[in-house]
Amino acid sequence: MFQQPSWHALQVMIKLVMIPIPQYPLYSPTIAEFDLHQVGYYLDESTNWGLEISELERAYEEGKKLCNPKALVVINPGNPTGSVLSRENIENVIRFAHEKKLFLFADEVYQDNVYAEGSKFHSFKKVTMEMGAPYNQMELASFMSCSKGYMGECGLRGGYAEIVNLDPQVKALYLKSISAKLCPTTLGQAVMECVVNPPQEGEPSYEQFIEEKNKVLxxxxxxxxxxxxxxxxxxxxxxxxxxxxxxxxxxxxxxxxxxxxxxxxxxxxxxxxx
The missing domain is CATH 1.20.5 (Single alpha-helices involved in coiled-coils or other helix-helix interfaces)
Incomplete structure (x- = not known):
């Protein structure tokens, strides 16, 4: 009952969501559940599942035939493709999202699972901030989880979304909506605290933490x-x-x-x- 007005506000804000194909199957049913529209942009297998701006343009124009596209989901590192976007690619995606006035959703839960030689993870938030105005003023949500990477263990469920530059009224409704939902278990919350506040260099447990982390990865x-x-x-x-x-x-x-x-x-x- 508490979630209804919040999700109604989100439906007004987001008419159509652009998602990658192939993609983590959470997005399609979630979009359908809230009676939104989705349009897929196809990753290019021939370029190691790269994200081409021309394909984003095609998907955007296709989506406009249904309604006004309002959000762009990017999964980096890719799930299930495993692709890792270069910094240049991320900058081009950010420029595209800014030009089209799209809310950027950056699914970055596999950021610690980068193994390919020459590949490096770059967070969308960091890149937008380093690009400066007007890109550092874009609406952006970054997702992270304790169920993946070096800290991932089956049964440990917890995560967070860092949201920047969100309209205050929309943010108030969003917080009201998630406050009415169930929270992660106590164990999941404790693990998330360790994820966001790991031991720092100079602290007693830092050397052991780095050794165990590198061993797992x-x-x-x-x-x-x-x-x-x-x-x-x-x-x-x-x-x-x-x-x-x-x-x-x-x-x-x-x-x-x-x-x-x-x-x-x-x-x-x-x-x-x-």
Whole structure:
């Protein structure tokens, strides 16, 4: 009940959202849930899933046939592509978003998972600020999570959105909306505190923190961890299938017994129409 006016305000603000294809499947159902429109811009596989400005232009013009595009989602590093945008590419995207007056959504939850030689992560917020006016005055939301990267552990769920230059009235409605929702678990909140405030150089735990972080992020250890996780996941999936089958059997047995009892053993519920 508290979320309705907030999301109505967002619907007025955002008519159409531009999202990458392929993309993390959260965006499509979320856009559909709030009765918004989406238009996909296609990443170029031949250039390692690069983001071409010409493709953004095409998608923008296509979207204008439906309604007024208001937001642009960029996933960097890419999910599921794994691509990492260069600084030059990011600057061009920012210029495009500024020209079209688009709200930029920067999904950057995989920023610690950059392994390709020559690749480097650049945050959209940092680049916009370094580009100066008028780009440092753009509306921008950056997303980060404790479920990925070196701190990622299954079951630890927490994240944040850093929002800059948002209209005060819209921000007030947004805060009201998220205040009415459930928050992450206590463990998730504690991990997020560690993510945003890691040990600093000169502090007693800094050397150990850096050693453990680099060990987790080293490609050999990370691939081994991923492989073992997949094996465990396979066994876990088998266990869940057994539990699911047993639950279905119990449920069906219960309803059969219930209907038989309701009809006193005649094989049909007593309230069933002839």
């Amino acid at each position: 080293s490609s050999d250890n990370f691939l081994t961890f991923t492989f073992r996780s997949l094996i465990n996941l396979r066994h876990l999936a088998s266990f869940y299938m057994i539990c699911f089958s047993f639950a279905c059997y119990c449920t069906v047995s219960f309803y059969v017994s219930f209907f038989n009892m309701g009809n006193h053993g005649k094989g049909k519920p007593t309230n069933c129409a002839e």
